Amino acid sequence: MKGDGVAIVMLGPPGAGKGTQARKLSDSLKLPHISTGDMLRESLKNQTELGKKAQQYMNSGALVPDALVDAIVAERLDREDCSKGFILDGYPRTLAQAQALQPLLDQKHRKVLAIGIEIEDSVLVQRLSSRWSCPKCGKVYNAQLEPGKRNGRCDECFEELVQRKDDTEAVVAKRLQVYHNNTQPLIRHYQDQRAYCNVTGDQPIDRVFEDVKKLIENHK
Numbered sequence: 001m002k003g004d005g006v007a008i009v010m011l012g013p014p015g016a017g018k019g020t021q022a023r024k025l026s027d028s029l030k031l032p033h034i035s036t037g038d039m040l041r042e043s044l045k046n047q048t049e050l051g052k053k054a055q056q057y058m059n060s061g062a063l064v065p066d067a068l069v070d071a072i073v074a075e076r077l078d079r080e081d082c083s084k085g086f087i088l089d090g091y092p093r094t095l096a097q098a099q100a101l102q103p104l105l106d107q108k109h110r111k112v113l114a115i116g117i118e119i120e121d122s123v124l125v126q127r128l129s130s131r132w133s134c135p136k137c138g139k140v141y142n143a144q145l146e147p148g149k150r151n152g153r154c155d156e157c158f159e160e161l162v163q164r165k166d167d168t169e170a171v172v173a174k175r176l177q178v179y180h181n182n183t184q185p186l187i188r189h190y191q192d193q194r195a196y197c198n199v200t201g202d203q204p205i206d207r208v209f210e211d212v213k214k215l216i217e218n219h220k
């Protein structure tokens with residue numbers, strides 16, 4: 001499978017499986033996986049200026065202001081490893097962010113393909129309350145899918161897995177609301193550009209991945 005020159009945008013509510021699928025795609029297409037959530041959590045952990053500014057928003061499940069996120073993405077996309085394409089996960093999340101992204105894509109003659117993982121809210125709350133992740137490499141696990149991992153360590157770097165602070169019921173409810181208000185309208189935005197495709201998220205991880213790969217092949 002080839003994905004040269006394409007900007008893939010993973011869309012979907014929190015817990016839909018964007019990170020899981022983006023990571024698999026990144027391995028298979030050899031394109032960088034760019035997750036704004038991961039980048040922001042890293043700045044938070046290191047208490048950089050950005051991290052300090054983003055903290056209150058992230059902990060409450062609100063969106064970090066567009067200008068802050070736009071800036072880190074623009075800088076990231078400028079790096080050499082993005083020259084053949086990239087996979088965006090968690091960005092854009094607002095229409096304003098999509099508008100900030102567009103000229104960056106146009107400059108590089110990059111075609112965008114937005115892949116929406118569609119799934120009902122009720123499944124998501126379950127998934128997020130059993131999500132565990134590696135603080136070092138960002139790999140995501142699920143205590144229900146892989147019960148053995150619950151007290152375990154990352155397959156790849158042996159770090160102890162942690163639960164995200166914003167995966168509590170109250171914060172998840174807020175994040176879902178933010179998704180429906182701010183991010184869901186992007187579906188229409190990419191449909192208007194004939195650049196939107198969707199997959200059903202409520203199937204086993206490998207099935208979803210098969211569907212994602214088909215979309216990319218058909219998009220050529």
Ligand code: ADP
Nearest residue numbers: 014015016017018019020127131141142204205
């Ligand atoms: P997102 O990046 O969209 O928030 P993640 O990829 O982090 O979602 O997945 C959220 C949780 O659901 C994780 O614990 C992950 O292991 C699990 N998960 C992801 N895809 C599936 C799937 N197809 N079926 C069941 N669980 C899944």
Ligand code: ADP
Nearest residue numbers: 014015036037057058062063064069090091093
């Ligand atoms: P999810 O698993 O819910 O899809 P992410 O890891 O992508 O979550 O994002 C976690 C938090 O980081 C969000 O709730 C938000 O506070 C912040 N964030 C991530 N990406 C963006 C973005 N593009 N714009 C604004 N805030 C963002």
Ligand code: ZN
Nearest residue numbers: 134137154157
């Ligand atoms: Zn790891």
